[in-house]
Amino acid sequence: MTTAGTGVRATRPLPERIAARLGGGVMRLFLVAVGLFWLLPTVGLLLSSLRDRSDIAASGWWQVFAHPGQLTTSSYDTLFHNDKVMHSLLTTVLITVPATALVILIGAFAAYAFAWLEFPGRDWWFMVVVGLLVVPMQVALIPVAKLFNALGIFETTVGVVLFHTAFGLPFAIFLLRNFFAEIPRELLEAARLDGAGELRLFTRVVLPLGGPAIASLGIFQFLWVWNDMLVALIFADSGNPPITVALQQQVRQFGDNVDILSSGAFLSMIIPLAVFFAFQRQFISGVMAGAVK
Amino acid sequence: MTTATAGAAAAPGPIPPAAGRGRVLGSRPWVAALFLLPALALLGALVVYPIGYSVYRSLFDASGHGFTGLDNYREVFSDERIRTALKNNVIWVIAAPSIATALGLIFAVLTERVRWGTAFKLVVFMPMAISMLAAGIIFRLVYEQSPDKGVANAVWVGIHDTFAEPAPFPGAHPRPGGELTATGGGSYTTKSAAHAGSPAALPLVAVKPEDVSGAKDAVAAEPVPGKVTGTVWLDFVKGGGGTPGRIGAGKKALAGVKVQAVREGRTVASATTAADGTFTLPGKTDGAQLRLPGSNFASRYNGVEWLGPSLVTPSIIGAYIWMWAGFAMVLIAAGLAGVPRELLEAARVDGANEWQVFRRVTVPLLAPVLGVVVITLMINVLKIFDLVYIIAPGSSLSNANVLALQLYQSSFGTDVNQGVGSAIAVFLLLLVLPVMIVNIRRMRRERRP
Numbered sequence: 086m087t088t089a090g091t092g093v094r095a096t097r098p099l100p101e102r103i104a105a106r107l108g109g110g111v112m113r114l115f116l117v118a119v120g121l122f123w124l125l126p127t128v129g130l131l132l133s134s135l136r137d138r139s140d141i142a143a144s145g146w147w148q149v150f151a152h153p154g155q156l157t158t159s160s161y162d163t164l165f166h167n168d169k170v171m172h173s174l175l176t177t178v179l180i181t182v183p184a185t186a187l188v189i190l191i192g193a194f195a196a197y198a199f200a201w202l203e204f205p206g207r208d209w210w211f212m213v214v215v216g217l218l219v220v221p222m223q224v225a226l227i228p229v230a231k232l233f234n235a236l237g238i239f240e241t242t243v244g245v246v247l248f249h250t251a252f253g254l255p256f257a258i259f260l261l262r263n264f265f266a267e268i269p270r271e272l273l274e275a276a277r278l279d280g281a282g283e284l285r286l287f288t289r290v291v292l293p294l295g296g297p298a299i300a301s302l303g304i305f306q307f308l309w310v311w312n313d314m315l316v317a318l319i320f321a322d323s324g325n326p327p328i329t330v331a332l333q334q335q336v337r338q339f340g341d342n343v344d345i346l347s348s349g350a351f352l353s354m355i356i357p358l359a360v361f362f363a364f365q366r367q368f369i370s371g372v373m374a375g376a377v378k
Numbered sequence: 379m380t381t382a383t384a385g386a387a388a389a390p391g392p393i394p395p396a397a398g399r400g401r402v403l404g405s406r407p408w409v410a411a412l413f414l415l416p417a418l419a420l421l422g423a424l425v426v427y428p429i430g431y432s433v434y435r436s437l438f439d440a441s442g443h444g445f446t447g448l449d450n451y452r453e454v455f456s457d458e459r460i461r462t463a464l465k466n467n468v469i470w471v472i473a474a475p476s477i478a479t480a481l482g483l484i485f486a487v488l489t490e491r492v493r494w495g496t497a498f499k500l501v502v503f504m505p506m507a508i509s510m511l512a513a514g515i516i517f518r519l520v521y522e523q524s525p526d527k528g529v530a531n532a533v534w535v536g537i538h539d540t541f542a543e544p545a546p547f548p549g550a551h552p553r554p555g556g557e558l559t560a561t562g563g564g565s566y567t568t569k570s571a572a573h574a575g576s577p578a579a580l581p582l583v584a585v586k587p588e589d590v591s592g593a594k595d596a597v598a599a600e601p602v603p604g605k606v607t608g609t610v611w612l613d614f615v616k617g618g619g620g621t622p623g624r625i626g627a628g629k630k631a632l633a634g635v636k637v638q639a640v641r642e643g644r645t646v647a648s649a650t651t652a653a654d655g656t657f658t659l660p661g662k663t664d665g666a667q668l669r670l671p672g673s674n675f676a677s678r679y680n681g682v683e684w685l686g687p688s689l690v691t692p693s694i695i696g697a698y699i700w701m702w703a704g705f706a707m708v709l710i711a712a713g714l715a716g717v718p719r720e721l722l723e724a725a726r727v728d729g730a731n732e733w734q735v736f737r738r739v740t741v742p743l744l745a746p747v748l749g750v751v752v753i754t755l756m757i758n759v760l761k762i763f764d765l766v767y768i769i770a771p772g773s774s775l776s777n778a779n780v781l782a783l784q785l786y787q788s789s790f791g792t793d794v795n796q797g798v799g800s801a802i803a804v805f806l807l808l809l810v811l812p813v814m815i816v817n818i819r820r821m822r823r824e825r826r827p
Contacts, residue, residue, distance in 0.1 A: 108732075109491075112488055112491075112492075113492060115488070116485075116488055116489065116492060116498055119485070119498075119502075120497075120498050120501045120502070123501050123502050123505075123700065124501055125529065126516045126517065126519075126520050126529075126700065127504075127505075127516060129516065129519055129520060129529055130512075130515065130516045130519060133519055141527075143526075144526050144527065145526055145527045145528070145529060145532055146519075146529075147529065147532070191416040191417050191420065192417065194413045194414070194416060194417065195413060195414050195416075195417035195418070197413055198410045198413035198414045202409060202410040202413065203407075203410070204407040204410035204411070204414075205407060207410075208822075210414075210418075211821075212818050212821060212822065213426075214421070215817050215818055215821050216814050216817065216818050217421065217425055217426070218814075218817060219757060219810045219813050219814050219817065220425060220429065220807065220810070220814075221760070221761050221803070221806045221807060221810060222761075223761060223782055223785050223802075223803050223806055224428060224429055224432050224803040224804070224806065224807050225424060225425060225428035225429075225432075226785070226786075226789055226790075226799075226803070227428075227431075227432065227435060227789050227796050227799055227800055227803070228427065228428035228431035228432055228435070229424055229428055230789075230790075231431075232423065232424075232427075232428075247420065247424065248424060250420060251420040251421060251423070251424035251425055252424070252425065254417055254420060254421055254425075255421070255425075258417060283409050283413075287413075308507060311509070312508065312509030312510065312511070312512075313509075314509065314510065314511050314764045314767075315763050315764060315782075315786070318786075318790075319786075319790055329509055329511045332511055332515070333511060333767075333768065336514070336515065336518070336768055337772075339518060339771070343519070346515050346518075347515065347519065350511070350512040350515040350516065351512075353509065353511070353512055354507075354508045354509070354512050357507045357508055357509070358504070358507055358508065360507070361504065361506075361507035365500070368507070369503075369708055372506075372705065372708065372709070373708070373709060373712060
């Protein structure tokens with residue numbers, strides 16, 4: 086109950102107060118039930134990954150509550166000895182880290198220009214960037230595949246990184262420009278009077294002050310690239326794919342490989358979940374920056 | 379997360395004006411050009427140029443040389459498989475955003491007053507952080523057909539069996555050539571009439587071992603004057619032994635079997651066997667035939683075919699809602715924090731109950747936020763690919779088809795025709811065009827106050 090509400094509530098007749106109490110109890114029960122319901126699928130995956138192949142084939146994961154002896158790390162042993170999946174994890178890192186760093190760097194450069202530099206058609210150019218925010222990346226798959234083929238970077242990590250960077254840029258520029266534009270002018274003018282050049286102004290004043298927005302953007306981009314499957318499916322080296330594609334190749338024979346799939350899926354979730362729990366605030370503000378402020 | 383830009387899809391927040399005249403740096407356009415160059419080069423080559431190329435390519439046939447005009451677009455609307463994709467996309471765009479937003483609204487309003495609301499929000503929001511691939515694998519497990527393995531069917535069958543008694547001995551039947559013969563509908567009926575005072579013997583075989591684990595040994599029914607009695611038992615001894623047709627050591631009683639007395643096709647009375655396999659029917663059944671109805675032996679209810687052709691799309695939408703309801707909830711909760719408390723209190727003081735306050739005050743005040751959430755989700759759902767590709771099994775993939783999946787198949791997959799693939803891509807772009815225009819107009823309005 087909100088504190089503001091109690092004053093009004095206390096004057097209500099007893100039956101209504103009892104009803105409100107009961108209602109509150111039912112509501113709490115409902116929320117607990119929904120929360121458990123929401124956790125159930127993930128718990129199912131985790132417990133499936135902690136049973137061995139024959140147990141998975143014979144019965145559901147909830148049997149571990151009746152037979153705790155079934156818990157084993159054998160699926161993870163199998164997974165860790167699967168070179169392709171383990172190597173794919175490295176590929177995912179090699180794609181995600183540069184794609185995140187590049188989008189921050191290139192996005193911040195452009196955002197700074199849009200916020201603080203004067204050049205012909207500035208508003209018009211920024212309008213184009215805002216327009217590009219909602220372009221579905223599907224529209225670029227065929228043309229970029231052709232382009233990368235011509236450049237010799239089709240099915241390479243470089244190509245995947247460039248694609249992710251390009252499609253991350255409109256949001257990056259939009260988010261950072263709006264943040265940079267609110268930096269107090271006096272700060273920039275003071276640095277300017279001290280003789281700082283454009284680059285110095287950018288690296289010493291704008292970037293440090295833009296920290297929160299850059300963090301939001303970085304986490305957003307990191308999660309999106311890490312979790313991507315479609316871009317990797319088309320542009321990554323199919324012999325050396327990131328983890329999403331490596332596991333997707335396994336899904337095609339769903340059934341007798343649930344041990345690898347469940348442990349692999351869980352492994353692929355650990356980093357995003359860790360990032361999510363460590364930086365919830367930045368992640369949420371990144372999500373909100375895009376939609377409502 | 380299907381796309382990072384999804385979050386930025388609709389209605390960007392207030393846009394602070396850029397530095398105007400009297401800016402910090404002098405107007406040296408080449409400096410600005412250097413700062414902009416990498417971004418504009420990448421955007422030009424990988425986003426803007428591809429839009430033009432896709433429009434151009436969509437006017438040519440599969441080979442890329444024959445100009446076909448709008449034929450590829452015609453094919454998008456006439457090809458059987460692409461029409462399934464279109465139809466499914468319509469279902470997706472209507473159902474997924476509205477359900478996710480409704481749930482998000484309910485969760486946001488309810489958690490606002492609970493102290494551990496943050497923990498709840500974290501649980502519901504968490505699936506946003508994982509990949510659609512991982513969510514797909516999670517839901518492949520949830521939707522497994524066998525109720526022994528898939529949790530959805532385990533729960534569903536559990537509920538079903540609570541209301542509809544499951545058959546006690548699925549698959550059981552009498553030995554061929556015995557007293558009981560099959561009489562349609564899975565039932566078995568005695569050839570001769572039963573008589574009061576002479577117990578009937580109804581032996582069955584082919585009972586699953588787990589159905590008689592812990593059952594008592596069968597007992598021959600006592601003859602009771604004026605009543606029809608009898609025994610139903612498992613006429614088989616594990617490991618051999620015993621005489622067929624005779625109750626003896628090791629022969630298990632079949633408890634809970636329904637026995638009907640039938641005269642001229644009409645059921646006159648019925649009874650259920652006790653723990654020792656015996657049953658007793660009233661005297662009026664003297665001379666009637668005994669029937670074991672098919673409900674005793676019906677095969678076990680096996681749950682719903684979640685990923686079968688008819689339910690596959692709703693099932694995958696369920697997985698999507700699991701992932702994205704948290705997004706709606708978080709945005710709506712932020713909007714809710716901005717709703718003035720005084721307005722709600724004023725309504726309460728005026729005698730409005732909680733539902734009326736919600737319906738007449740909270741929801742109208744939240745309307746702009748709800749709109750942004752729905753439109754963002756619609757744009758996101760329009761491009762849904764990973765979840766469908768992962769969750770739908772090969773056998774029902776064509777039933778679950780969506781535009782982005784068809785685009786992938788047409789462009790890089792099994793049925794290569796990049797002309798059609800490009801046409802689908804352009805079609806998707808056209809669908810988001812209104813949002814693009816709204817975004818740009820909003821920006822212009824806010825920059826020129």
